[in-house]
Amino acid sequence: MQQTRFAWYLLAPALILLVILLVLPIIIMMIYTFYEFITAGVEQANYTAANWREFFTDSYYHLFLWKTARVAAITAIACALMGYVPAYFIWMTSFRHKWLLLLLLIVPFWISFTIRTFSWIHILGEQGAINVTLMSIGIIDSPIQMLYTEGAVIMGMIHFLLPYMILNVYVSLEGIDRDLLSAARTLGCTSAQAFREVTLPLSLPGLCAGLLLCFVLAAGSYVTPQILGGNRDALFGNLIYDTIMQQLNWPMGSTLSIVLFVLLGIVSAIYSRYMGLSTIFKGLSR
């Protein structure tokens, strides 16, 4: 009993911060969704469901929700495909200084995310490294449009999210008892069969945790589509930005924010139901 009370005392600061910095703002935003928009920057507390009605009846918002889910899913799957191999390599390598390889994963975080995103302009642009190189060696006559496309947005997000995937998969692989692999091989499995029957199933929690993290972070992304995307490559986060910052329509902006919050919450809840959110935090506890 006393131990439980002590645990609550220890948890109290974190809980208070969570309430003040997360729960309370969400409640305030929820209330804002029922405010009436008067003119740019001005709203009144005349409670109305107009913002919610607009959201549910306007297909413009639904299309962007679908597009955001699609782009986030493509990004997460691409991260999984591209991230598994390096994670597997780091796990399997007998290199003495494995920590150096793990450090390499963290190095990109030492540079500002915005600067890293902007750097793609100098690689993908018409005067960027790729086009200039291809033209100088005569492979193409005119620059290829790579920048300001959905592909550029997805690539920018992969660049940002890949380390999250690799770390999640690596942590999961690290939890596998290597004797199981030896046992599988002793029982006649080839290397590929041992991977398919033992390693892959046991690393799935990490892979799925990485998928969830990448999906949620990609779906809430705003900066990458803004910098690397063209006119039609905006995601739902950009709609929220426009509504709050350009139209200065906070009630509608709050409505859209709550929608995204609820949808990502649903995705997390589904994941939790089948995989357990604890798999995400497994790495932290090791």
Place this chain on the structure above:
Amino acid sequence: MKLTQTKRLERLTERYRNGGMDRRTFLGLAAAAAASTGVMTRWSGPALAAVTEVRFDGWGGVVQEAIDKFAFQPYTKKTGLKVVQGTFGDENEVITKVKTSNPGDFQIIHSSGVEYYKKYVDGGWVSEINEANIPNMANVMTAMIEPFRKLTPKLSAIPYDYGTTGIAYNTKVISPEEAKEKGAQLLVDKKYAGKIGGFSDKNTRVWYAALQTGQSPNDIKDIEAVWAKIRESRDMVKKYWGSGAELMDLLSKEEIVVTDAWSGRVAALQEQGHPIGYLDPKGSYAWMEDMLVLKGSPMAECEELINFMLDTETSIAVAEGQKYPPSLDPTKVKLTDAIAKLPAFDPTGTMTALTFGDPIYWAEHDAEWQKQWDRISKGA
């Protein structure tokens, strides 16, 4: 006046600290003084504190560099008051910050003229400037002050510079003759599809679409034709830029060959040697910028700073640096040849040659047009 009262309160504090009165007397006198001057509000803290700095938020880039170098640094040297600076790419961004902050957190904004001035007025964020504290206002063009005074007889903003959003084009690809011949239609010329840029601003988009459909931007009769033209233009645009720095980057790296553009930024590119031409087509979008003082600011210091900025020598140096003509009346003040050569410069001091947006007309449609533009820009 407020400064005198603040000093009085400071003296009171000093007497109390030196043991000249007991705590109860001090608190009573301080409360009475605060209540009498109307500063007993949630921003009483900044007001009571001795002012050591003024906050300024502007457009960044070469514009703010010029203001800093030729106005703020000399001002700080002269008075000891620091000017703390912030930047924004879009003024709505700073309006959001003003809305969410305490009065006094943001103080002077390099604001985009009367259309935006109305937004601050509607939001209740404006101050009242004591014009007697800004004697250099006498040199400011009356034609620039009047639109502000129509909205608030007691001003909260002083016009500082002006310019146009004309058409910038790469002279290696488009000749000046072709640009002149096509005018606003150059921005929807299929020949340059995929190499066209544009400011991601509702006002600019609607303005140019109105010109392209043969309508007056201040009296649009067929808004559907305007939206149709914006859609047509959108499909040819490579990138809508969001800041002066991005505009300069796109033009200098030749990602785009034609765009609507801010005259001063184009002048800066030309000075750097880039092959960029500039054209103000008939009805080109003219705008003015002002130094807006927000509610809760240290008024005496802000007024003093603005007066310093409007000083002929300072104003000319800033104008030459930022490449936008100053608000000084050329019939009252002798301006330099360099300023006379700047795009959009009006030697008459009447501004009649330039077409400004009618603030009331544009404010009436602001919310509706902004929403529609946001949608169209995203493919709707």
